Amino acid sequence: MGGLSKKASLFSQQQGTSEDTLILDGGGLLFDSPRITVHKIKQAEINAQGIIKAYNLIGYDAVGITGQDLAAGYDFLNKIKKESNFAWLSANLYLKDSVLPLFQPFLSKMIGNQAITIIGLTGPGLDGDRQLEEKIVIRPWQEILPDLLNTSKIKNTFIILLTDLDRKSCQEITELYPSINLIIQAANQDENISPVPLNETTLLTSTGRKGKFTGLLSISWINGGRWDGRLTAELSRKKIARDRVDLLIDQYTGNPEKTELIKKLQEKRTILSAELAQLELKTSQLEQASYSIKFSAIESTLPDAPDVSQIVEETKRQVNRTGQDEGINRQSPDRSKIISSSFIGWKVCGSCHSAQVASWQTTPHFASFAGLTDTEQQFNRNCIPCHVTGVFSGSEEYALELPEELQLVGCEACHGPGRKHQMDPKGNPTIPPDQVLCLRCHNPENDDSFDFVRDKAKVHP
Ligand code: HEC
Ligand code: HEC
Ligand code: HEC
Ligand code: HEC
Known part of the structure; x- marks a missing residue:
């Protein structure tokens, strides 16, 4: 909760023209753990509602659903869904014996003239991790994906999968369904995962857990295209090198002792820029898709977005008040x-x-x-x-x-x-x-x- 106002300001810095940016989250954003003890549930729910208000302001487009998001039960998540200005996606959460999924399976979007589909798939989680309500089933992806990917609305679009399935399942999925172009994994690891091509047409990426990082993935895509690992990796390396030079120039500017060094850095920058331009040209001529990623940590030095800050503060106050009421009202054994x-x-x-x-x-x-x-x-x-x-x-x-x-x-x-x-x-x-x-x-x-x-x-x- 604490980092949300900083995340908001980071996004608004990075977003540029919002029409060509999607803001997505793999899921698992509402609660700290897959199980919540009875006494904690009210405070956890207030906190979750605060997160949704903040996500609405930040302007999220879609989030995936993991088992953890169901920790307070289906009815609560359904209520949360109604308070959300973005889509909660899961193609495989079902009520027992029902033929329709509980949530929206996918979201279609146009970005420029590129049609995009974002699909949510809920992973089974670890055994004993949580107690799903009896009425809910998570159907395996093998039952869901074949028909779903055959839907005319989805075919020939750029397909993004939001999921907390493990790496092995993601790999299996891409082998069977290379039409999926990007997997954003809600993984439970501390570190960011830079985009890795699982095959020629599918990239996998993930940010470290608990919302401590954001990833800005820039993509240039041609329909029917392939990710070229070598070219894009080089492109991304060069961009990072140039960013680093820029940072140094910024740091040293105004320092008379560093004049000579700045000159050298500027020469280096010119060379790097020329090389980058060449690489970019080459990438576009090859009609290949390219990408670059920039991960940012939610640092305490980032500014707070005032509107989100206000929500965070109000939510904290409400959580505290609830705890106080519960403490006072409870029949103390x-x-x-x-x-x-x-x-x-x-x-x-x-x-x-x-x-x-x-x-x-x-x-x-x-x-x-x-x-x-x-x-x-x-x-x-x-x-x-x-x-x-x-x-x-x-x-x-x-x-x-x-x-x-x-x-x-x-x-x-x-x-x-x-x-x-x-x-x-x-x-x-x-x-x-x-x-x-x-x-x-x-x-x-x-x-x-x-x-x-x-x-x-x-x-x-
Ligand atoms: C897992 C254990 C843990 C939890 C949960 C935790 N804290 Fe802390 N807290 C710490 C530790 C350890 C420090 C000392 C940090 C340091 O020395 O850098 C600390 C320091 C603080 C401080 C004083 C230093 C500062 O950063 O200003 C405050 C205030 C604080 N915590 C508030 C909270 C609040 C509010 C919550 C709940 C939203 C919370 N803590 C939850 C372990 C915890
Ligand atoms: C945050 C953890 C922590 C708290 C709180 C703490 N201690 Fe300790 N205490 C330690 C550690 C660690 C050592 C061992 C220090 C060392 O090995 O150098 C220690 C050592 C001691 C010793 C051995 C003699 C010494 O000074 O090395 C005594 C006695 C002791 N503590 C008593 C207390 C009492 C009484 C309190 C409460 C007033 C207390 N401690 C609070 C962590 C703690
Ligand atoms: C039960 C939780 C808890 C345990 C166990 C604990 N701490 Fe802390 N510690 C805290 C909290 C909370 C604070 C911050 C208090 C504040 O500023 O309000 C803190 C603050 C500190 C600080 C001062 C802040 C800083 O970073 O300089 C030191 C040093 C510290 N702890 C060392 C230890 C060591 C060493 C141990 C183990 C021997 C230990 N603590 C065990 C909760 C804990
Ligand atoms: C009645 C007196 C008494 C009380 C009360 C008492 N202690 Fe002790 N404590 C001792 C004595 C005596 C020793 C030395 C034991 C030995 O030499 O083996 C000791 C040893 C220790 C040591 C180990 C010191 C070392 O040198 O390694 C720690 C830590 C400690 N006590 C913590 C506590 C804590 C925490 C409390 C409160 C919960 C507490 N004691 C209450 C008498 C007391």
């Missing part, structure tokens, strides 16, 4: 059962380890709940587990019931529950904290510069 009674809180530790308490109190861990309160996210169940003690591993729903001594990253978040240790320290020594423990919270998404050796020294300064 026996508190001691909710909060694992093996946690005793930092004050008790302090009776024997006053030096460690004093040092810890000077660190951000001591103020980690304040971080949530200050940003008014203290009732957001998604944030709480990493900012408190004792509610890891799927017990987020109890977080709103924590006593004050545990509403921070306390001693026991790292040293483990301490009741037994407190009663008999020698008989029950604590386990030394290791890197794996830290990474549960300091994961790349929340801390991309974590360094165990360096940061360990800051825990007890």
Whole structure:
């Protein structure tokens, strides 16, 4: 959610004339995980609706549907669909015993005089990954694609597939159906996948997960064409080289010590530009299709699009309010059962380890709940587990019931529950904290510069 306003400004920078640009997403955009515990569902739904409002503003054309998008159930996704100004595509999600797909199977578009078809295919996901509602079936692509690709509306168009099927299935599909020209994979990998030709007519590409990257794919296409791997790869290499030179020139301009260097760079740029022009000419003469991709990270330095920012902020407030209401309204069962009674809180530790308490109190861990309160996210169940003690591993729903001594990253978040240790320290020594423990919270998404050796020294300064 946080990066959406930056994504929006990046798109509007890149888009140029929007008539010849499609904005697509492979899917899996609504929820963090394929399963949502009952207590978290309301906040997750509000968050998902916020994402849709932002996607509407950004101007998405179509998104694919993955099993994860069904985590709050079909009825919710159907409701979301009605709030979306773009198409939700899946050719193979069906109600049991029904002959019609649940969602729009494909979208037809004209770009210039090029007819384009975007098809959605939902992958089966990993076994045990989620519980699909009983009434819903994901039909295998083998049953769907033959007839679909034979539809007159689709034949002889540029075909894009949005799918979370795995690489092997994508490869099989392209061998059987070379009329598919581009596969945008909603894959669960961290890294971007630069376009790879799976065969002469089909490219596959993907951006890293969790919306941390965007990919701007520029395509020049001739109907009946083929991707030429060698030429386009060279074209793309040269473009990257020229971008790099431009960047350096930008950086050094105005620096009197670099005058000589700038001159050299400008000469290099002229040569590169000439070579690029030649390559482009060659590509067009060969009547071959070419492409180049530019991946961009959603960096914190990017500007925020104000309209999307407003939606993000409003959504966060709404999520927090809902959490607060739920916390207050809930019939609280026996508190001691909710909060694992093996946690005793930092004050008790302090009776024997006053030096460690004093040092810890000077660190951000001591103020980690304040971080949530200050940003008014203290009732957001998604944030709480990493900012408190004792509610890891799927017990987020109890977080709103924590006593004050545990509403921070306390001693026991790292040293483990301490009741037994407190009663008999020698008989029950604590386990030394290791890197794996830290990474549960300091994961790349929340801390991309974590360094165990360096940061360990800051825990007890
Ligand atoms: C009743 C006093 C007492 C309380 C309360 C207590 N400890 Fe300890 N703790 C000790 C003693 C004594 C040792 C040394 C044990 C040994 O030498 O084997 C120790 C050892 C430790 C160590 C290992 C130190 C080392 O040198 O490796 C850690 C970590 C620790 N305690 C954390 C905690 C935490 C966290 C709490 C609160 C949840 C806590 N202790 C509560 C008495 C206490
Ligand atoms: C997986 C664990 C995890 C989750 C979930 C998480 N955080 Fe954090 N958060 C961290 C860690 C680790 C840091 C310290 C980051 C650093 O040192 O760079 C942090 C730092 C912060 C800070 C203070 C530093 C800053 O970036 O301004 C705030 C505020 C914050 N988080 C708010 C939130 C909110 C709001 C949410 C929910 C939307 C959330 N966090 C969810 C782990 C988490
Ligand atoms: C963010 C994780 C974290 C938190 C929170 C934390 N500790 Fe530690 N603690 C560590 C690590 C890591 C070490 C080992 C340091 C090392 O090996 O250099 C340590 C070491 C210790 C030791 C051994 C003596 C020492 O100083 O090396 C004691 C005792 C201890 N901690 C007690 C506490 C108490 C009491 C609290 C709460 C006030 C607390 N710790 C909070 C991570 C943590
Ligand atoms: C339960 C989640 C959790 C665990 C486990 C945890 N941290 Fe943190 N840590 C946080 C949060 C949250 C913050 C940010 C607090 C804030 O600024 O509001 C933070 C902040 C920090 C900071 C200060 C910010 C920075 O980047 O300089 C350091 C250093 C740090 N943690 C080191 C560690 C180390 C080392 C471990 C493992 C021994 C560890 N943490 C384990 C949640 C955790």
